[in-house]
Amino acid sequence: MADIMMWEAIMRAHDEEMANDPMVIAMGEDIGVVGGTYKATTGLYDKYGEQRVIDTPISENGYTGLGIGASFLGVRPIIEIMSVNFAWLAMDQIFNTAAKVRYMSGGQLQAPVVIRSPGGTAHQLGSQHSARMEKVFMGIAGLRVVTPSSPRQAYGLLKSAVRCNDPVFINEHELMYNMRGDVPEDEYFHPLEGSEITREGRDVTLFGYNISVHWCLKAAELLSKHHGIEAEVVDLFTLSPLDREGIRNSVSKTHRAVIVEEAEPAVGVGAEVMAVINEECFFELDAAPMRVSALNVPIPYNHAMEKAALPDENNVVEAVRNMFGV
């Protein structure tokens, strides 16, 4: 195992996949000469050249569409959209082309693109740089959505996504690129479907993904220490298709569920996981499922207001205490 940062893990996945297949290319704003806003493509430009490591103009819909078109001919683009807020501008090509072309061509064409983008809220970036869009992507048929919570997942998910024949959206997080973690020394391909039990528990399941997995883990420690509640933490690294079996299995074991999401609650991950619970294991429940979400506001600049708008481990602890009445 190597203890590396998440950006290094992403860079290593790029490097290995580009070395493996000459049709793998990387493209995005400032990813080449500069090496990427979050360093995730550092060194690739010098190694693979400007034909394969492409600094794009600031034209999100244009270069995303270009990558999709190239993928029709067997090119495997890894497209970095610098911030998920800018991915809105590329939604036309992602939604209308990449996600639908296999279907509407009767299986003749496919768009094996990888679109990576940091979602999530960092510090004081204001309303237009703090969007959390995973809920939008996971609602699109024909698109896979994964979201890493660790360097190991970031590395292995990207490698599998490059090889997969479907379009894959990888929802990263601005605050997590410097997070350290163990990554296998040998090549590793992470599954694109499923979930992982990050902490075993018996009393309640905390469902998290990406950054909220870490809030769940901290909350689980606090609940164990102060209240004797043993929470299971399930990492939903795949948001589409959701791991219905994994959700069912954990709820059938703990009989209680709290879903923790960084985004606003409406039409979100929490709502969707609750629907799965209702549909598949309602009678296993000992309490109504709860969700911990952001407030339904554009993210403010002021640091105290920003903190108030977003959930953290304390909100998770509070939700579980309410559920247990302790």
Add this chain to the structure above:
Amino acid sequence: MIMKDTDKKRVLREMLFARRFEERCYEAYVERNIGGFLHLYPGEEACAFGVLEAAKPGHDYVITSYRDHVHAIKSGSDPKKVMAELFAKETGVSKGRGGSMHIFDVANRFMGGYALVGGPFPLAAGIAKGIQMQGGDEICICFLGDAANNQGTFHESLNMAKIWNLPVLYVCENNLYGIGTRIDRSTAVIDQYKRVSGYNIPSAQEDGQDFDKVFTAASKAIKHVRGGNGPYFLELMTYRYRGHSMSDSNAYRAKTEERMWSDRDPVIMLRDRLIVSGALTLDEYKEMDTAILDEIEDEVIRYATESSEPPVSEVERFVLADNDPWVKGGVK
């Protein structure tokens, strides 16, 4: 490039076939054998035929909008399978999943019809990027209407095609209307080829009703693109006889304007030119037309009518790849 009269006679037959095919689609729509939206091509035939006659259909990649039947057929698609697609049959080019706006025939390198105005601009640039990486001598030809040029994708794609020297030919079929809005009411610059100069891309404007002129202009454009000189933009002035789609009452155009254009019908102009040169007689043309009408009825419509619909049990197929091994991951 000079074209022989025998070749022009073949093209005339193909253009007349396309005209009759589209007119028969109109009837089939009224008969409710075709559903959804239907955008027809009559009036604009010299554009697709002039350009693709100068290209290598089946070798070069073609992509276009929702007005796509004729471009697919000229690219090599079997008209029976195009009509079967319109009839929503399993034997259709897109297995009945696409419909009129989504004709795909990848074996013939017809990369599809797309329903978002301006959507194919970056896809065409991307296909050209793929060609560039593979190192072949193909080019990508993207046919779109004038109104698509008011989308951001037009500007974004021209810019990228130029900076990366991509082998893509953008053909603008300027039919003067974006759905029902006349170009001078929606667009600051009427001559579309002038808009491209801002990206330092060579461009030309040509009479889109005249097959010979389109062929000559397209030959020059294709030579440029195939020669590794980057993108080119060709504007063809043309006119569609029907409304934007079947749901368009077409009440916004003056009859005098329509007559002015139908007096310069691309099929009739090519026909008369061949008659004047002695390569064709009017009787021959009439026989050709009768044979085409018979072929469309006896073969094309019959095939579409008799084909089966796709099994409803397959409605969830083609959303994602079947059994992709990488989905399960694994340690290599």
